Amino acid sequence: MNEKVIEKLKILAESAKYDVSCASSGTTRGHRKGQIGSAEGWGICHSFAEDGRCIALLKIMLTNHCMYDCAYCINRRSNDIRRATFSVSELVELTIEFYRRNYIEGLFLSSGVVRNPDYTMERLVRAVKDLRTTHRFNGYIHLKSIPGASPELVREAGLYADRMSVNIEIPNERSLQLLAPEKDFESVFSPMRHIQQGMLQSAEERRKFRHAPRFVPAGQSTQMIVGASPDSDRDILRLSAAFYKRPSMKRVYYSGFVPVNAYDSRLPALRQPPLVRENRLYQADWLLRFYHFQVDEIVDDAYPDLDLEVDPKLAWALRHPECFPVDVNRAPYEMLLRVPGLGVKSAKMILAARRHSRLGSSHLKQIGVVMKKARYFITCRELETRTIQELRPENVRRILTRGKHRPADDGCLLIPFDFTDNPPLRP
Amino acid sequence: MTVFRYDKTFEGLLSALFDVYRLKRFPDALLGPGEPPPLFHDGVIEVGTTRERADRAWRGLERKLSPSALACLTYGWLSELPHVDLLLLRYMKKAIDAPSSIELDFGDPVVLEVSNIWKKVNSERHKAMQFLRFQKAADGTYFAAMRPLYNVLSLIVPHLRDRFADQRWLVYDVKREYGYYHDLSSVAEVRFEEKEKHLLSGFLGDDLMAKDEKLFQQLWKTYFNSTCIRERLNPRLHRQNMPARFWKYLPEKR
Numbered sequence: 001m002n003e004k005v006i007e008k009l010k011i012l013a014e015s016a017k018y019d020v021s022c023a024s025s026g027t028t029r030g031h032r033k034g035q036i037g038s039a040e041g042w043g044i045c046h047s048f049a050e051d052g053r054c055i056a057l058l059k060i061m062l063t064n065h066c067m068y069d070c071a072y073c074i075n076r077r078s079n080d081i082r083r084a085t086f087s088v089s090e091l092v093e094l095t096i097e098f099y100r101r102n103y104i105e106g107l108f109l110s111s112g113v114v115r116n117p118d119y120t121m122e123r124l125v126r127a128v129k130d131l132r133t134t135h136r137f138n139g140y141i142h143l144k145s146i147p148g149a150s151p152e153l154v155r156e157a158g159l160y161a162d163r164m165s166v167n168i169e170i171p172n173e174r175s176l177q178l179l180a181p182e183k184d185f186e187s188v189f190s191p192m193r194h195i196q197q198g199m200l201q202s203a204e205e206r207r208k209f210r211h212a213p214r215f216v217p218a219g220q221s222t223q224m225i226v227g228a229s230p231d232s233d234r235d236i237l238r239l240s241a242a243f244y245k246r247p248s249m250k251r252v253y254y255s256g257f258v259p260v261n262a263y264d265s266r267l268p269a270l271r272q273p274p275l276v277r278e279n280r281l282y283q284a285d286w287l288l289r290f291y292h293f294q295v296d297e298i299v300d301d302a303y304p305d306l307d308l309e310v311d312p313k314l315a316w317a318l319r320h321p322e323c324f325p326v327d328v329n330r331a332p333y334e335m336l337l338r339v340p341g342l343g344v345k346s347a348k349m350i351l352a353a354r355r356h357s358r359l360g361s362s363h364l365k366q367i368g369v370v371m372k373k374a375r376y377f378i379t380c381r382e383l384e385t386r387t388i389q390e391l392r393p394e395n396v397r398r399i400l401t402r403g404k405h406r407p408a409d410d411g412c413l414l415i416p417f418d419f420t421d422n423p424p425l426r427p
Numbered sequence: 428m429t430v431f432r433y434d435k436t437f438e439g440l441l442s443a444l445f446d447v448y449r450l451k452r453f454p455d456a457l458l459g460p461g462e463p464p465p466l467f468h469d470g471v472i473e474v475g476t477t478r479e480r481a482d483r484a485w486r487g488l489e490r491k492l493s494p495s496a497l498a499c500l501t502y503g504w505l506s507e508l509p510h511v512d513l514l515l516l517r518y519m520k521k522a523i524d525a526p527s528s529i530e531l532d533f534g535d536p537v538v539l540e541v542s543n544i545w546k547k548v549n550s551e552r553h554k555a556m557q558f559l560r561f562q563k564a565a566d567g568t569y570f571a572a573m574r575p576l577y578n579v580l581s582l583i584v585p586h587l588r589d590r591f592a593d594q595r596w597l598v599y600d601v602k603r604e605y606g607y608y609h610d611l612s613s614v615a616e617v618r619f620e621e622k623e624k625h626l627l628s629g630f631l632g633d634d635l636m637a638k639d640e641k642l643f644q645q646l647w648k649t650y651f652n653s654t655c656i657r658e659r660l661n662p663r664l665h666r667q668n669m670p671a672r673f674w675k676y677l678p679e680k681r
């Protein structure tokens with residue numbers, strides 16, 4: 001390890017950084033004797049970059065040489081950028097030394113395509129295998145599968161990785177082929193299928209033999225770039241909803257397009273990455289995963305794009321005044337979840353607390369309900385406020401969008417409130 | 428006005444709970460050793476801390492509260508917030524007197540406040556796990572210093588012990604002047620009479636550092652800067668996620 005590695009690290013981190021998946025969650029694995037490290041149930045962000053995004057993993061490319069020419073990618077063949085390649089031993093040492101200092105939860109490894117997909121995939125597999133078997137590294141590993149890699153290699157990779165991902169990048173096949181001529185949907189879906197098959201098979205085997213090897217225990221994820229093609233939020237979210245129907249798909253990430261190759265006329269001219277839109281997509285994604293929303297309730301042919309002015313839950317509520325106001329002392333959980341300003345954890349707290357007493361607005365505030373928003377959509381003990389029924393949706397919208405807008409968040413893993421997480425300890 | 432005086436330990440607080448039932452009186456104020464009593468009071472009751480009383484009080488609580496509610500009490504204690512002891516005593520008495528569990532009655536201000544303090548302490552515990560950074564010493568020990576807002580060091584030991592089981596390490600709270608040392612087989616609380624430079628500053632001097640330590644700090648800093656997307660700079664979010672009070676001990680922010 002020497003100063004030369006610093007240069008390589010710089011090049012290969014800059015090449016890897018546009019992949020936004022940041023979480024390291026989904027695997028819990030205690031320490032085992034003779035091995036290095038453990039995996040925490042949900043990811044720990046060890047640092048935050050100045051763009052505000054979570055740094056949990058050493059997100060790095062094995063090489064940024066690439067024979068493909070995807071228009072949206074900084075590493076495309078036709079770009080004149082500095083190229084570098086790590087040796088397996090350099091990569092392993094960096095990962096382990098960073099890990100031992102508590103800088104990271106593990107490794108997120110990807111690669112440009114060199115020679116052919118299988119050759120590249122084989123090198124990736126060799127690196128993670130080395131880390132796991134020779135160096136007994138027990139921390140988190142996320143491996144990006146190479147589009148077009150053979151099922152055998154995907155199967156092997158899954159034995160060492162906690163999570164694998166194949167990025168779809170563009171939500172519409174025609175747009176994808178326009179921007180990435182060497183790729184099509186099938187080259188992405190087929191490794192996704194291999195990962196899923198591996199998981200199902202391993203689950204089956206583990207039912208029979210407890211010690212059968214685990215296969216990507218944290219499942220798979222994918223990413224879509226937002227704003228590099230003319231596709232609507234409906235295209236994006238429908239694809240997400242379809243992905244989430246697969247049991248192995250844990251997360252879909254959305255990456256506001258950063259115009260890295262401004263010269264390419266196939267790409268839109270953007271001065272700024274579409275951060276608000278990206279944020280709205282993450283919010284919609286949360287509605288799909290945690291709030292019992294169907295995709296057609298969020299976007300449909302009449303509203304193909306998310307409202308940039310208000311969040312998608314509020315947008316839905318404003319379109320459906322007939323569902324409100326909701327009585328917080330009586331309404332079922334599913335209805336509480338639909339109230340703007342009321343999250344999963346406050347809905348659960350309301351269910352628990354209303355068994356003891358009838359709740360009023362001061363209780364709700366203390367529980368963490370954003371009353372500024374919620375007040376137009378609920379009734380509680382003191383019935384007084386004017387709700388969406390009396391005010392009409394357009395006025396509620398006007399009131400709630402007055403003043404300044406909140407900046408977009410990064411959509412990274414939030415730490416959910418969990419009461420059962422901690423064993424009792426006496427100091 | 429009823430006033431209790433106790434030794435300001437958690438065991439002492441549990442002993443005070445024992446006395447609440449023994450004497451059938453509830454204090455309006457809790458004093459520590461040497462603290463002057465308020466002007467109008469009906470005599471100060473001195474609480475005798477004993478293992479046995481504390482254990483009996485704790486067992487009583489165990490019958491009424493779930494493990495996570497018991498953890499709330501511990502976390503509350505470690506918050507070291509002013510008057511948290513009286514709040515916890517109220518909570519404990521309520522729990523024991525109530526016919527059914529009170530822990531989810533968030534309409535009750537005492538329950539809600541204990542739960543809110545739990546949230547704060549738990550978030551600090553999480554931050555301690557996030558932002559702790561080890562420096563490797565020449566003798567192979569990994570050293571980390573921090574200054575958490577609440578006294579959370581003991582709460583992260585189980586995590587560190589699991590994750591860094593094959594490393595010798597010392598984590599040290601510079602503010603409270605104690606730490607935990609892991610010698611590959613067990614963890615012990617440590618305090619130092621003589622404070623060497625790194626225990627005061629939180630940083631290993633060049634003489635104590637492992638040969639590669641500087642290089643890896645530099646590599647980490649390089650990575651930190653390279654992985655940032657300049658087009659998306661967001662200093663507000665950056666600070667919100669990683670409060671400036673932690674920066675001092677982060678190699679990437681120095």
Ligand code: SF4
Pocket residue numbers: 066067068069070073074075076077111112113180
């Ligand atoms: S194959 Fe991957 S690395 Fe290569 S140009 Fe396309 S997106 Fe970039």
